[in-house]
Amino acid sequence: MTLEEKTAQLVGYWLDQNGVVAPMQGEMTTRSDGSTLADITRDGIGQFTRVYGTRPVEPDERAAWLWDEQRRLKRETRLGIPALVHEECLTGLAAWKAATFPTPLAWGAAFDPELVERVGAVIGDSMRRLGVHQGLAPVLDVVRDPRWGRVDECIGEDPYLVGTVGTAYVRGLQRAGVDATLKHFLGYSASQAGRNHAPVHAGAREIADVFLPPFEMALLDGGARSVMNSYAEIDGVPVAANADLLTGLLRDRLGFDGTVVADYFSVAFLEVMHGIAADRGEAAAMALEAGVDVELPTGDAYLAPLVERVRAGLVDEALVDRAVLRVLRQKERLGLLDPDVFEDEPPTGIDLDTAAHRDLARQLAAESLVLLSNDGVLPLDPLQGVVAVIGPNAHRAEALQGCYSFANHVLADHPDLPLGFAIPTVLEALRASLGGTVSTAVGCAVEGDDRSGIAEAVAVARDAEVAVVVVGDQAGLFGRGTVGEGNDTASLDLPGVQRELVEAVVATGTPTVVVLLTGRPYAIGWALDGPGPRPSAVVQAFFPGEGGGLAIADLLTGAVAPSGRLPVSLPRAAGAQPYTYLHPRLGGPSDVTAADSTPVRPFGFGLTYTAFAYQDLVVDDAVTTDGTFTVTVTVRNTGQREGSDVVQLYGHDVHASVTRPVVQLLGYARVDVPAGESRSVRFTVPVQRFAFSGRDLRKVVEPGDVQVWVASHAAASRPGGPLESGGIVALSDGSAAVPLPGTATERATLRVTGPVHEVQLTDPRLVTWTVA
Helix, strand or coil: CCHHHHHHCCEEECCCCCCCCCCCHHHHCCCCCCCCHHHHCCCCCCEEECCCCCCCCCHHHHHHHHHHHHHHHHHHCCCCCCCEEEECCECECCCCCCCCCCCHHHHHHHCCHHHHHHHHHHHHHHHHHCCCCEECCCECCCCCCCCCHHHHHCCCCCHHHHHHHHHHHHHHHHHCCCEEEEEEECCHHHEHHHCCCCCECCCHHHHHHHHCHHHHHHHHCCCCCEEEECCCEECCEEHHHCHHHHHHHHHHHCCCCCEEECCCCHHHHHHHCCCCCCCHHHHHHHHHHHCCCEECCCCCCCCHHHHHHHHCCCCCHHHHHHHHHHHHHHHHHCCCCCCCCCCCCCCCCCCCCCHHHHHHHHHHHHHHCEEEEECCCCCCCCCCCCEEEECCCCCCHHHHCCCCCHHHHCHHHCCCCCCCCCCCCHHHHHHHHCCCCEEEECCCCCCCCCCCCHHHHHHHHHCCCEEEEEEECCECCCCCCCECCCCCCCCCCCCCCHHHHHHHHHCCCCCEEEEEEECCCCCCHHHHCCCCCCCCEEEEEECCCCCHHHHHHHHHHCCCCCCCCCCCCECCCHHHCCCCCCCCHHHCCCCCCCCCCCCCECCCCCECCCCEEEEEEEECCEEECCCEEEEEEEEEECCCCCEEEEEEEEEEECCCCCCCCCCEEEEEEEEEECCCCEEEEEEEEEHHHHCEECCCCCEEECCEEEEEEEECCCCCCCCCCCCCCCCEEECCCCCCEEECCCCECCCEEEEEECCCEECCCCCCCCCEEEEC
């Protein structure tokens, strides 16, 4: 291979750059000089960037074009190597007319890795049929600050939950023949003050114990084949130029042998954003040496600037060869080097929203809905009379979809085009589900201060037996919306005047159900525990996708029972951020500070239409530092209807050489229990779930006592337990404290014996569980 042929394999080419779907895209885009695609790819090309996902294209027509283009690359370039095609697939394939699934934060709320794996497989099948080889998902960033706009792309605030659910998605996607891309490696979500692309000030222990484990699990247990670097800089070193992370940690320690792809423009950002490179050639040298194999979305740095530096003797061509071999190995494994590849006819009659897509989307949406409060108004009586469905998100399909959905990512620039698939709104779904009359009013917009519609909403609510107020977010990119990439916030109040709308409807005295369609958790303590009139029920829905409206109607009418649990703590205020339930004792409330960071509702919280009780906890008495222990508990449904419970196993390391969280999720199990019956759940837990980085930053399991218990959420504990939260939540005005609904077992003490056990890698084994 010539040097030009080698570097051509290390870059992407973005045929269509329509709208703004990447940071600084307008500034970074290279305008066409009139060259044809044949001219541009005369030396070959590594990847085609977002063939289907940058503008609306008919799937059949685009597939036919792609097959022809791949055949041209085989026929007209000297080496005859087809291009690898990558696409976004965070909420389903980001293409026109493709099914839209719940956003990843909803995956976390469902606590159901098996279902997420099935979703990943059906998404991957659509992609592979279209000739797409690599998906830029999942996002394994652990949520640290809900002010960050990209929270809706994340799975949750617990590394184990993120790792198990994210690994399941990897398995599903790759089972269908599409390489998953883990992002964003590493520490991206710890950005300063929740601002996108802001510096990260995390210490080495936090990086190793919080941000790294999900990637370890997805690599070692899921076999993920690609990794994308983070835009962030950690302690002044941009990740795209950090060889300690991209080579020393990722390859030498974790044994990763796939490809590292650059987040869009991140190689050039070493010059234009971070200021550590003098020009694109120096940026290319830094990134290539660090371990970035492929520059995406274009070849701004890895083409002419890199060639120039290699020929000048400033970059060792062996670094180019290293990256090219990785790229070619990936293409070979994907079949792109097979002599008969693309000799078949392109697919026709492609349906990207089949019944299987729709069924899975609705099921995942249903499992992700979290019931935060309920005074008995839910489930609704279908014969109770007029139901008023009110609010800016009641009748907007876009409000059901996340930032990386095609609707909000691309179609926002094409307002005259339809979505291309059916997505019933909450209003439409309730009209179909309820036998009585459904009235409606918008009340206000998601954003802005226009209150002129609130009076109409109040009048409609007064004439109804029940009011359902649907409020929340509009996902978008870089200022286009209230949440999503680049849409960070300084406030965690509901956007616009939506709180005023809710309070005005509640003040009518009509029982009011609030449905939150959001991409982040908001500070809604006023709606849950406030001293004044409150909604009768509150349902949290994290962008539930095309089946979300139907799933919400099913929950409200009782066709399905709520079973989702919060994958993130529900914040008290923006000023209490960043916050995580995984905090040491000094990270919680105490008498030495007047600032209370206790969340309004904790990680793992969620109500049901029945009630569950835990009893008969049995835990092994002792385990060695390199062993496995078992936990058995009986889950009893004490209510009147069948329900699904998310049984959560928690632990606490009583004394350690460094401070440890007061509570830590060890494992979880989603269990169906008929009314009046019980199930025995048995967990098998590697003691490495208690591993941490010691003072010398070696990951170890130390001997000593650990406490283990089963609970319905992270703050549930028996009175007198050692956790300061104690299942009590203070009102925002400090006037009183109310008990937080939840149940838990007494804690069992487990003795960990033996010498300190050094853990070379996070144990990829999952906590397993069985039900009897």
